[in-house]
Amino acid sequence: MNLPPFRIGEGWDVHALVPGRRLVIGGVEIPHALGLLGHSDADVLLHAITDALLGAAGLGDIGSHFPDTDERFKGADSVVLLVEAARRVRERGHAIGNIDSTVIAQAPRLAPHIPGMRERIAQALSLQVDQVNVKAKTAERMGPVGQGLAMEARAAVLLFRPAAA
Numbered sequence: 001m002n003l004p005p006f007r008i009g010e011g012w013d014v015h016a017l018v019p020g021r022r023l024v025i026g027g028v029e030i031p032h033a034l035g036l037l038g039h040s041d042a043d044v045l046l047h048a049i050t051d052a053l054l055g056a057a058g059l060g061d062i063g064s065h066f067p068d069t070d071e072r073f074k075g076a077d078s079v080v081l082l083v084e085a086a087r088r089v090r091e092r093g094h095a096i097g098n099i100d101s102t103v104i105a106q107a108p109r110l111a112p113h114i115p116g117m118r119e120r121i122a123q124a125l126s127l128q129v130d131q132v133n134v135k136a137k138t139a140e141r142m143g144p145v146g147q148g149l150a151m152e153a154r155a156a157v158l159l160f161r162p163a164a165a
Contacts, residue, residue, distance in 0.1 A: 007094065007159040009056025013047035014145075014152040025103060025110065025151070026117025026134060027079045027124065032108045036151060039068035043078035045103050045117065045134065048153040050078070050085045053096070056159045057089040079124050086125050089159065096127060097158035102135045105151040110136035 021035025026045045036042035050062045059065070065088070066081050086096065099121065103110055114134050122129045139146030 003161075005161045006097075007056045007058075009052040009054070009157045009159070011048040011051030011053075011055060011062075011155040011157070012152065013044045013051065013062075014150055015042045015044050015047075016144075016150050017148060023108075024078070025105075025113070025153075027120035028113050028116045030108060030110070030113055034148075039074055040066070040076040040081065041078050044151050045101060045153040045155070046078035046082050046121070048155040049099055049101055049121065049157065050082050052099070052155040052157040053082075053085050053089050053159075056157050057092050057094050059085075059088060059092070079120070082121075083124050093161055094159040095162050096125060096131065097160050098131045098133070099125075099127075099155060099157050100133045100135075101153060101155035102137055103151065103153045104137050104139055104145050106138050106141065106146050106148045 015036035015038050017034040018037045019034055023030045023032040023035045024041045024043045036044055047062055054060055117134045118129050118132045122132045144150040145152055
C-alpha cells in the first residue's frame with residue numbers, strides 16, 4: 001500500500017498550577033508566582049507538540065515514550081524529550097512541515113514570551129521560526145484554566161516525506 005506523503009498529528013496537554021515550581025512554557029522560563037505540576041518540568045506546550053509529532057508519525061503518545069512512572073524523566077527538560085521525539089519521527093522517514101499551537105492560560109500574560117518560545121522550539125527541532133506558530137488565549141475566566149488553577153495547550157503538526165534525492 002502506498003501511504004500519502006503527508007500526515008497530520010494533534011496534541012493536547014494540561015497541568016495544574018501550584019506554588020513552588022518554575023513556570024516553563026515552550027522552553028522559556030516565565031516569571032510567575034505559580035508553576036506547572038508534573039513529573040518532568042511540566043512544559044504544557046512542548047508536551048502538546050511532542051504528542052502531535054508522535055501521533056502524526058503513528059508512534060503513540062508522550063506517555064508511552066517518556067512515562068511519568070520512569071525516574072529517568074523526573075524533572076526532565078521537556079526540550080530534551082521533544083528533540084528525542086523528533087529524532088524518532090525523522091528516523092521513520094518524516095520531515096516536519098510546520099507546527100501550529102495554542103497555550104490557554106488566564107495568567108500570566110504570554111504574548112511577550114511568544115517570540116522566545118517560537119525561537120526555542122524552532123532551534124530545538126532544526127526548523128525555521130516561520131515553521132512554528134504559538135498563540136496564547138485565555139479561558140475567559142471559565143473552568144479550571146480560567147480560574148487560574150491550570151494551563152493547557154494544543155498543537156497540530158504536519159509531517160511530510162521528503163522527495164528521494
